[in-house]
Amino acid sequence: MASDLLSVSIDFETSHLFFPHIVHWLLAGLFLLILVTKVVPFMAAVKRGERTLPIIGEARDSKRFFGTLALICAYFYLMAVVGDLFPYTGYGFLFVSMVFVLLMSLMYLHDWTKKKLIIVVINAIAAPTIAWFVLAKLFTITLP
């Protein structure tokens, strides 16, 4: 009797949905619990002005934050584009990394002294070159 209750037959054609289905129910249940026990009290606290909403209500260095996001997006995108001009040489990685490392360093650098700038430039040229040489040339790992 008990074994009837527990018995289950999985159709191979739809077996890819079996486990996700269980996970969905779990997620829904947990989400409801959290909604009731955490989110509702939290929103009430926000209303009373005791707490601030995450992300929206926080102070942030917008220039650096969104600058970082934009730089990373451009970096990933251009790497593939430039890399495609020189198929499988790793030059896409090499050249775009140099520009990226330089720009990101400059963005994060607070006081632009001559000495620091020189280090930043040397680093931006040397680091990608070393990485490229060792990995793409010595170990023949495919790079963009």
Added chain:
Amino acid sequence: MLLARKTLMSVSVAGVMLGAALGSGVAMAQDAQLRGNVRVVIGSTSTGGDTYQNASIVVDRLAEHLGVNMKVDAVGASSAFRTLDRDSRGNTLMIFHDQSYLGHLYGVQGYDDIFEKYTIGPTIAINPGNAYLVPMDSPYQSLDDIIEAVGSGETVRVAIQPGGVSEIGFSALKNAIAIEHPGQEDNLVAVNTGSQSDKNQQLFDGQADVINGSVQANEQYTRLPESDQKAMRFVWLTARQETIEQAPEEGLGQTTRDQLLEYVEPNVTVTMGDDENFTFDKEFFFLYNKEMDQGIVDQIDEALTEIFDEGEVQQAQLDAFFIPDFKPSAEASEYLQEKMSRYQDIISNIN
């Protein structure tokens, strides 16, 4: 010395290309030759597997012969097809095996008709090892025993990996039972599982009566004493008789070629009807982007013809227990299409 020359070459090539790219703003004009760096993607993610080994044996020699940099990357089927789709310049080539069209025949998501979508390149080698095994103490002494048992209503479970090379032998067996014992074929049940270790495990657990395996992976298990619960026996190799006959005489491990020949036709036969027997050789071949210049297709055909004429590559393949099998592009395409249509019949018969 070699490294220096290669570096120098790629730097100068890059220089030329940089100039071209800057000058015209578009990629350089097509030339019907392989040039620069060439990447050969394979349909497997394993760098220890047979596809990788076969690819690297041939690609290394091809690269040396043509004087270009070539690199084999194990990106897996889905990614390999996608990478190939994007590059018609000839900088990306692909090597895969029969899975590429069997996946399509079995309706696996992500597999298109390769004969429509790609240019078929030359075949390079056969892995003759595709095998079916039973536990050492199995009541079934031969494949015929299994066919008879299923025909008389007994359920026999076969552990396979679904949707391709591992399933085709199972499908053929099922088809044969449908021909010899109509209506009984559903007693042959597939246990869908994954890697070789999963298949072995199903056998050890008694969840399968027969497993798909390979000579390479299972040969040692067939030499264990019967008292060992891991011991197995071959019952069937799907390869053609003439394929196994080309294997080195000493066979593999301590199983000789003559012993292996006991498990192929005419000793073991699986009918396809019309007096024809089913055989399956797992063949490795190149796939090209459809738009790739015919000049490159010819160039690779010619280079491989010369490499295989030299004869050294065959020895390397045999040493790794692969059977040399070079057919130039056009011939390979025709041959593989014919091969596919036979398997298509089997699969549609049993569904």
Added chain:
Amino acid sequence: MDFLAFIDFTFLLLVGFGTLVGIIFGAIPGMTATMAVAVCLPLTYALGLNHGLALLLGLYVGGISGGMVPAVLLNIPGTPSSITTTFDGYPMAQKGEGEKALRICVIASLVGGLVSALVLFLFAPLLADFSIKFSYVEKFLIILLALSVIASLSSSMLIGIFSGVIGIWLSLIGDYSISDGGNGHTRLMFDFMEPYLFEGFSLLPVLIGIFGISTILLEAEKGVKRDTAGERIKLGKEGGFSLSVFKGGLTNLTRSSFIGTFVGMLPGVGGSAASVLAYTQEKNLARDSSQMGKGAPQGLIASESANNALTGGALIPLLSLGIPGDSTTAVLIGAFTLQGIQVGPLFIPENHDTWYVMMVALVLANFVMFVLMFFAIKHIAKVVMVPKHILYPLIVMMCVVGAYAINYGIMFDVWTLLIFGVLGYLIQKIGLEVAPLIIGFILGSQAEVYFVKSLESFGTYSIFFTKSSIAMVLWALIAASVLFAIAMGFKSRARQKMELSQMHTPSNTTAGKRHDSTND
């Protein structure tokens, strides 16, 4: 003793060289032991079998060990199996105990490596026969046991479990792979995503994205104020390290080493589960585990001894069943076939010399790793002295290399870094937890395969309870783990109440476990 003839100066040199290169690969976020072995595989053809194995085993041991470095110093697991090292290592580094943390890791690694080598040497065939008693059912329960750590890992059990289940959900995106015996259909995505997500998100880019990139985003948001991370992370003289840290940790060390060996031995269950499981068990069984996750040496000991014990463990099924225990040993099979040697149940009896040579190389590699790391730590730990405006761009760059190279050149893996970097940022902002999520992600797809396949075979849920006595033991462990988590939950709730009554309401109790000490 014939095998001694094979051990010459070149052999020793190759072990050392392999270990060094392995450590470097492991220490670069995204580069793994597997990649190190794969990249050097072609070299072994020229080297011959014994010398080739010396190199590869060195790479293997070095690669697994190297993962501790970025885990401790940068909060980025260098390899998936060092994920639990970040839990305690980075908090220690923040307290200025980076060097001490690394020394603890190195010693734990050595012990783990040696214990597993010993187990491999003495019991390989015996254990192989034991390991095949673990079918889908038992493997599922092992995964479940490892997952149970999620409940006790976070300050709020509910949030922890929720985060973990999200991680499991994320791991299911993509196809139910035919190579696991699935039907190859995709799920949990729209059709337009299929070209990119057919195989789902791959583990390593997810890991370094969610740890590495999101950390940088969080810092960028604060304006990357301090010029060097080193002002926070004082290096300290010797970091106050002494062997006394291991006092009372012997049980932990032994237990974790055996857990690591054992998990490594189970084909398919694989690397990251080992350290997670060892961490779980230390958390459950230790007399006082309240500091774990906040910078407790015991966490490091559990994690690192287990992940190095993997090496010997994973070699057990390779050498006595012909089946790789993890992804690195899968590549090692290639090395054997290149030399025309089959691995399988008869490998050890038929290749006595090779077997001894491998053992020597393995033990040697562990010692070389120890010596190299132990004395290099002082210099390695200086990474944190590098100014952030230099360090962060380099971290991004190396993450890109690692992500792109892990699957041999797939651009989407690089975008995965960004996707999970942003996701990791959002998750921490809204108060969910990264650690349980990532553990869910690592173990989720295995849990699915083992769960569904068990049911397909047996057709009833009751099989999970009745399959074998091993299953019963595992259930007992799971129950203990869950009960423990609940007890811990009550304790911490009581503590929170006390804190609340003092009007101290840190909104970052859940969010900023690792970031709240940047108090500037």
